[in-house]
Amino acid sequence: MIQEAFESTYHVLGRDFPNAGRVSTSIKDTLKRMGIHPLVVRRIAIVSYEAEMNLVMYATRGKISLRVSLDSVSINVDDEGPGIPDVTLAMEEGYSTATPEMREMGFGAGMGLPNIRRNADEFDISSHVGRGTRLYIRVIQAA
Amino acid sequence: MAQYHHSLRFDVDRCDGCMSCMRACPTAAVRVRKGRAVKLADRCIDCGECIRVCPHAAIVPLTDQMSDLSKFECKLAIPSPALYAQFDSEIFPSMIFAALKQCGFDDVESVSPACDAVSIATEIFLNEYRGQYPLISSFCPTVVRLLQVKYPELVDQILPVLAPREISARDAKIRKSKETGLPPERIGAVYITPCPAKIVAILEHPGMQYSNLDTAVSISDLFQTLAAAVSKVQEAEYRIDATESASGLSWAFLGRFPRSLPAENTLSVAGLPNVIRILDDMEKGRLRKYRYIECHACSEGCVGGCLTVENPYLARGKAIKLQQSLPAGCIADRHEVEAAYRRGEFLMDENLASRPLRPLDEDISKAIAKMKERDQILADLPNIDCGACGAPSCHAFAEDVVLGEAEKDSCIFFFQRELTERIEQLATLVRAQKQTIGGLT
Numbered sequence: 001m002i003q004e005a006f007e008s009t010y011h012v013l014g015r016d017f018p019n020a021g022r023v024s025t026s027i028k029d030t031l032k033r034m035g036i037h038p039l040v041v042r043r044i045a046i047v048s049y050e051a052e053m054n055l056v057m058y059a060t061r062g063k064i065s066l067r068v069s070l071d072s073v074s075i076n077v078d079d080e081g082p083g084i085p086d087v088t089l090a091m092e093e094g095y096s097t098a099t100p101e102m103r104e105m106g107f108g109a110g111m112g113l114p115n116i117r118r119n120a121d122e123f124d125i126s127s128h129v130g131r132g133t134r135l136y137i138r139v140i141q142a143a
Numbered sequence: 144m145a146q147y148h149h150s151l152r153f154d155v156d157r158c159d160g161c162m163s164c165m166r167a168c169p170t171a172a173v174r175v176r177k178g179r180a181v182k183l184a185d186r187c188i189d190c191g192e193c194i195r196v197c198p199h200a201a202i203v204p205l206t207d208q209m210s211d212l213s214k215f216e217c218k219l220a221i222p223s224p225a226l227y228a229q230f231d232s233e234i235f236p237s238m239i240f241a242a243l244k245q246c247g248f249d250d251v252e253s254v255s256p257a258c259d260a261v262s263i264a265t266e267i268f269l270n271e272y273r274g275q276y277p278l279i280s281s282f283c284p285t286v287v288r289l290l291q292v293k294y295p296e297l298v299d300q301i302l303p304v305l306a307p308r309e310i311s312a313r314d315a316k317i318r319k320s321k322e323t324g325l326p327p328e329r330i331g332a333v334y335i336t337p338c339p340a341k342i343v344a345i346l347e348h349p350g351m352q353y354s355n356l357d358t359a360v361s362i363s364d365l366f367q368t369l370a371a372a373v374s375k376v377q378e379a380e381y382r383i384d385a386t387e388s389a390s391g392l393s394w395a396f397l398g399r400f401p402r403s404l405p406a407e408n409t410l411s412v413a414g415l416p417n418v419i420r421i422l423d424d425m426e427k428g429r430l431r432k433y434r435y436i437e438c439h440a441c442s443e444g445c446v447g448g449c450l451t452v453e454n455p456y457l458a459r460g461k462a463i464k465l466q467q468s469l470p471a472g473c474i475a476d477r478h479e480v481e482a483a484y485r486r487g488e489f490l491m492d493e494n495l496a497s498r499p500l501r502p503l504d505e506d507i508s509k510a511i512a513k514m515k516e517r518d519q520i521l522a523d524l525p526n527i528d529c530g531a532c533g534a535p536s537c538h539a540f541a542e543d544v545v546l547g548e549a550e551k552d553s554c555i556f557f558f559q560r561e562l563t564e565r566i567e568q569l570a571t572l573v574r575a576q577k578q579t580i581g582g583l584t
Contacts, residue, residue: 006511008518025423033542034510035502038296042426049427068514070507115428141507 005069006034012055012062014081017105020056024049027066027075034068040139043119044073047137050112051077057102058082059132070141072121077135084127091117091125147498148346150189150205150339155179157201164193164202165535169415170293174543175533185500188288189340190415190440191449204339204450206361209247209368215331215357219319220248221311222335224255224395224462225445226362229453232464234373236387241380242372246365248333252315253384255391257307259475262390264489265304267481269434275300277410277425277433282306282394284344285440286418287495291349294422295497302435303350303491307394308334308341310489312355334359337395337448338441350491361450388474389466396444396459397437408434414442503545517541525556 008030010023028045036044048064055062055077062079084090090097093114098107117123122138160178172186173193180193180201194202212218220243227236240251261282272278281287281302290298312332320327334341336359348354397413410433412421418438424430441447446462447455483489503513524537532553534540543549552558 004508004511006514021424021427024427028423028426030514032293032499033503034514035505035507038497038499042296045426046428049429068511070511 005067007065007067009063009065012052012059012064012079014056014059014061014079016056020053021049023064024052027064030066031068031073036068036073037141040073040141043139044075047116047119047139048075050116051075051135051137053107054112055079055081057098057107062132072138072140074122074136074138076137078132079134080132083129083131083133084125085129087125087127147184147187148343149182149184149187150342150346151182151187151191151194152203152205153180153182154201154203157199159199159201161198162530163196163198165530165533167192167196168535169419170289171535171539173535174549175530186292188285188292189343190285190289191339192415194339194449204361205342206336206339206364206450207333207358208364209360211358212247212331212333212360215333216329217249217319217323217325217331218247219312219315219330219332220251220335221254221308221315221332221356222251223308223337223341223362223445223448224258224392225337225448225451225458226335227392227465228395228446228458228462229362229366229451230370230373230461232461232468235381235383235465235468237382237384238373238376238380239369240384241376242369243335245372245375246368250315250319252311252318252332253386253391254307254311254394255388256386256474257310257314258391258394259388259473260480260483261304261307261310261489262473263475263477263480264484265302265435267484268302268304268490277430277436278302279422279425280435280437281350281491282308283438283440284340284349285338285415286438287349288340288343289415289418289440290422291496291498292500293419294426295499297422297425298495298497300425301350301495303495304489305351305491306344307391309351309355316355331357333357335362335365336360337362337445337451339450340440350493350495352492362448363450363452366452383469385474387469389469389471390473392462392466392469394445395462396446397439398444408432409437410435411437411439413439413444413447415440503542513545517545520544520551523551523557524554529555531555 012023024045027048028041031041031044052064059079059081062077065076067074089095091113093111116137120137121140124136127133158179160175162175164180165173165175169190169192170186170188172183174181194204227239243251279301287301290301316327316330316332319330332355334356341359345354345356345359397411412418443455443459446458502510504510520541521537524541526537528536532540534543540549544551
């Protein structure tokens with residue numbers, strides 16, 4: 001049987017600060033219109049926003065895909081960019097490679113990736129230096 | 144579907160379907176059907192943006208007229224501080240109060256003491272609060288309703304402290320009842336309101352078992368009579384009352400509140416599009432370092448209400464000038480307020496419930512199917528939000544089609560394309576037919 005799911009893909013450009021945050025707002029609104037539980041919406045809103053900002057700040061371009069199935073909501077992020085040399089280190093709270101400019105905008109406290117993992121039921125990250133980073137996040141919907 | 148109270152009515156006889164309201168509505172709650180604007184009751188948050196833009200005065204606020212107040216034996220006016228800002232700054236509140244009595248009110252209660260008291264109560268609450276930050280102000284009924292409808296998961300973060308107008312109405316009724324011997328239910332507490340949303344707050348009393356206010360009369364309806372009465376007030380009224388304060392008046396416009404909170408972790412936001420942006424950021428977890436966010440639906444705050452008469456920027460300027468003649472300090476007694484706070488007199492006595500918009504479908508598998516359908520429809524639409532279909536955006540239209548509330552043919556672009564295809568099909572058919580006939584003759 002084919003699993004019922006709604007899928008949507010959004011494209012994000014690196015350094016596109018004026019539009020940063022629109023994709024996560026759009027994802028959040030879509031989930032609300034589908035009647036997804038408010039707590040799941042909130043977790044996905046946080047996860048997709050952090051992921052979108054990471055993409056805008058570090059990558060050249062990338063896409064964020066939303067998948068809503070009967071039992072869960074998942075987000076896949078696939079970017080073209082510098083990649084992360086040491087993923088374990090990047091996952092540590094407070095570790096950041098943000099430039100002073102990014103910090104001035106209120107980002108770069110080193111909480112992005114840890115925050116994403118904290119809000120996910122399933123989390124996976126893989127990165128290739130010089131090519132890009134992939135993220136997978138799944139949040140289970142309670143029955 | 145639950146029935147919601149609303150504070151505005153669309154007058155079909157005056158509406159010519161011009162779509163001004165549909166385009167201005169921040170929650171996409173208006174559609175134009177059969178050449179007339181209709182309101183989607185579950186989406187409307189009574190902000191009054193439609194009233195501002197309607198060129199035909201076809202949207203009528205459901206505030207009371209002075210003649211409706213005869214049912215009360217004693218009529219108490221509770222004027223919004225925004226009323227003061229409609230007049231020049233040399234017109235003191237005491238003069239406006241005297242004029243209100245000329246207009247038929249038995250007494251007037253200043254909201255300023257309650258404003259100062261609520262500021263103290265808010266400080267106490269924030270000092271003892273251990274939940275999620277930031278907290279959102281509760282005094283603007285449109286903001287409360289926006290949260291209930293569009294941000295249900297943030298409703299728990301609404302400050303559960305009562306609005307000053309409620310405290311004023313309660314105290315004034317008790318005082319007046321003692322003075323006159325009348326039971327409180329025969330005393331009408333009438334809010335002099337800058338916006339229609341306060342009517343909804345009175346009817347629905349969110350977070351309260353009942354509202355202490357009985358009804359509201361709009362500043363714009365009252366203004367002409369009131370201004371005439373103000374010009375005739377006696378010299379004795381040219382005085383500053385002990386019931387006014389600069390800090391109380393500051394509630395009428397955008398500013399840092401409560402003034403005693405450190406500025407670095409409070410935010411002040413005004414204007415619905417800005418409030419929506421800040422709530423979106425809040426949902427994404429961006430604002431956790433802030434403790435308190437003051438949100439006004441109208442630009443510049445209550446002075447920008449759609450039922451005021453003065454330009455909000457001029458009104459704000461006048462209010463600031465008037466503030467300079469008022470006592471700067473807090474006019475509420477901190478110990479008294481704290482004691483009343485401990486008795487629960489400043490806190491909401493009911494849970495604020497969320498009431499999210501009905502989703503595309505309650506059943507998740509049907510919602511998935513409908514969302515796919517919506518995206519397919521959206522792909523066929525021009526995405527220019529022209530409004531000719533009667534919906535404010537292609538997005539809203541696609542949803543309406545999925546929900547069975549609109550026909551896809553109502554999109555003139557889609558319809559034209561369909562028609563062109565049909566005509567071409569027909570032309571091909573005619574050509575084929577001609578050839579057959581041509582073969583016979």
